Amino acid sequence: MASNEQTPVLEVKGLQTSFFTPDGEVKAVDGVDFSVNSNETLGIVGESGSGKSITSLSVMRLIQHPGKIVGGTIELSGEDLLKKSKQQFAKYRGNRLSMIFQEPMTSLNPVFTVGSQIAEAVRIHKKLDKKAAWQEAVNMLKLVGIPAPEDRAKRYPHELSGGMRQRVMIAIALSCDPELLIADEPTTALDVTIQAQILELIKELQEKSGMAVLMITHDLGVIAETADKVVVMYAGEVVEQADVKTLFKQPLHPYTQGLMNAIPRHDIDLDELEMIPGTVPTPQNMPSGCRFAERCPYARDLCVEKHPELATPSNNVDEAVTTGQTRCWIYTDEWDGPNPTKGVATNQ
Amino acid sequence: MHIFILRRLLQLIPVLFGVTLVAFLIIQLVPGDVAQVMAGEAASQAQLDQMRENLGLNDPLIVQYGRFLGDLVMFDLGESVRTGQPVMDIIAPRFIITVELALWGMVVAVSVGLFFGILSATYRNTIRDYGTMTLAVVGLSMPNFWLGLLLIYWFSIQLGVLPTSGWGTWQQVIMPAITMGTAGAAVIARMTRSSMLEVIDQDYVRTARAKGVSERLVVYKHAFRNALIPVVTVIGLQFGYFLSGAVLTENVFAINGLGRLVVDAISQRDFPVVQGAVIVLAITFVFVNFLVDIAYRVLNKRIDLN
């Protein structure tokens, strides 16, 4: 594909973010790589404790004390964001890259009108005067599909519904035409019919502006509907990475497979949900081998002893699905014997 | 908003009733006889009876209270039993001085308290935070008359730059204001700190950062505006304490405020003056609370004004 040659809008390499607690260092994100091109949506999926939200906050450099980015690079169109001073980076934040959050109910400041909260972003980055910025805020509200935008701009957040507030958040995020939008569980707190509206809106705005979108979610349904490429995270690491069709057709990592078979579906009947036994390991007791080994039905001594790398599968896999990468011994040459996951059908 | 103010005003009525009733009853209950005080030690029983009759002290309590309220509405607080002057005339100039003193104390308490509270919160768990909070504990625990005496010792006696007593010139304001305001500043600083810390982790503060708002504006605009909401209540309460606590400061600096007046009146058993002062202070307190309530609603957009 030609897109391989263009500079990605966002390229994250070896990202490590830790929290320094009284009990010691907690590695919340431990060596994460991914990239997103313009006009493309990368989905990051994982359960709680996977490090997906910390990853997104790291990209925005919004990690607060006692957290700290301790390694790796984050490049926005080739510029290393971690090398910028605080003041330099403030010019990028909300301007070239911006973010929307999970909780629209609490993400807007309750004591300012929504119009002024949009206008603030515009004034900071576009250096417009008060009146022009307000006009721009009204335009943005219109763009995100809020009826009677002149009137709504003067409202306080508590006067709007959850769906409307998330639209306002999107308006703030997109007011300066960013190259990258990070959406961290943008619809998790919303009802399904409202979720459909918001996802549709993000897609529509992406088509207009060509921005890259980083969609962070725990919901594989949202991933399937919005993402072009997917990164699956588990216990602070990427365990699988593929384009969306390949991932859903042929998930490689046993965790990804388990996840897909654990979702109750509204479109088909399932006799029993597959269970992933146990729970995510806590950062304090992180296994030294494969982090999924203790929950994995196929784990061998090799898995418990040695930590696998994220790599293009070279063993036990069809030619057709070698576009992605996975972090599992089964797909390496060190695994002797057949693929034990073969014949494990996924839900479709 | 209008409905809210109106409703609050209506709620003031029973409170004011209660306040006046308590003030009225306190005087009835304290040992000591007004008639005796007015008529003097040497008065005969007949003179005393006559005096009681004239003062209406023989009427049932409820009648006396009714008369008391009627007078109160006309701003008539009776006459001093010592000098015969109307109580209102005695209290008014003293009250103004005390209010001035309390206001200057507030200026110190609010400016110092907010400054150190924010400082402490923004540098949480650093040496600046610990230093400030230690100072706050000291400020809170130090009796203010003692602080007043220390200030007099340093600035008036040792350095000789400020007058030891009196009220009126700006030099005379400085030390009493610091004396009054220190404990309040400590309370406000601690409240501001905890309120700021609560707010600084809120999602909307993160949103402000994500927009590219500078850290200074994040703290002073986005966080502080929200953190202020509970602090306003504390500030209002402080003002009430200042009015009632002015007596110590007034005595240390020999300021002729309401507090000293009350102390003098009590020792002279001049009950109408005591009563009048209590009522004036109580009504001021209630009124300040009313203003604080309104300020709270104005700041806090989330509360449904109805």
Added chain:
Amino acid sequence: MTTPLFEAKNLQKYFPVKGGILNRTQAQVKAVDDVSFAINPGETLSIVGESGCGKSTTGRAILRLDDPTDGEILFEGQNLMELSKSDLRQKRKEMQIIFQDPYASLNPRQKVKQILDEAMAIQGVVSKAKRPERIRELMEVVGLRPEQAERYPFQFSGGQRQRIGIARALSVDPKLIVCDEAVSALDVSTQAQVLNLLKKLQKDLDLTYLFISHDLGVVRHISDRVIVMYLGKIVEIADKKDLFDSPRHPYTRALLSAIPIPDPSKSRERIVLQGDVPSPMNPPAGCRFHTRCPFATDICKTEEPELRSTTFMNETHKAACHHIEKIAETEKTSIV
């Protein structure tokens, strides 16, 4: 016909809205408005809907955790509305509830065994001597190790805490369990564990569930019959298969079409509803859904539709819509 274990008739729950200078009741939030349904022994009946539709309020009202404003609630034929508080407490051992956040409902200072012991002691279902044995049994039933009963709630993960919530509900041997968003706070992998557990327990212990959830995937997995609520009203009720395969109410259809399917190869027509749910304080006249309904006509604005069935629907399948036939017709033509 089986006799239902539980029946709600014309259930209403209104919340007063106060205001004005004298703080009088100025309006009513009609959270649940004239809702009737029955639950048969051994089945799982689900209530789905979006926030504010009244599903959780219904769940609380039928247990009289919040007293209903009006209506009848019959448990094994007995009207619970007529029971005194103490008789009702007795009845509670037959009907238990599991909440979304078990942590909030577990006393943090009690060990799990104390929590379970207390639940049994209150209802007096198991003699004191037999309780330790019963606690061990309960722990095993919900898939925890008996020795974990010595721990405190905070020492468990979210999924394990939900198991404790289930154990507590089971401790008094109930017939009916109301599951109020019981798996909503859990990650998919743990959610699957708890859902499978609930299914197994139902089979083993002959339980009846009223399952309240906003997640239609979960509902399809666990239910026998499904109720869809919108703004305090039932808009559709049907056997699971009918509801998911041939939804009749336009709201149900929109709801189903709005859920993302975890399969990118499946594409389908999505009905995106415009706007937000109106305020339950002032619900639209006529059909409450007409403000967002693509099929609405004049009659929908004035006349409230009854729950009804038609010739091409199973008789257990009912929808509250004036235009069931017309919508079915357009569907046929669009497929051809």
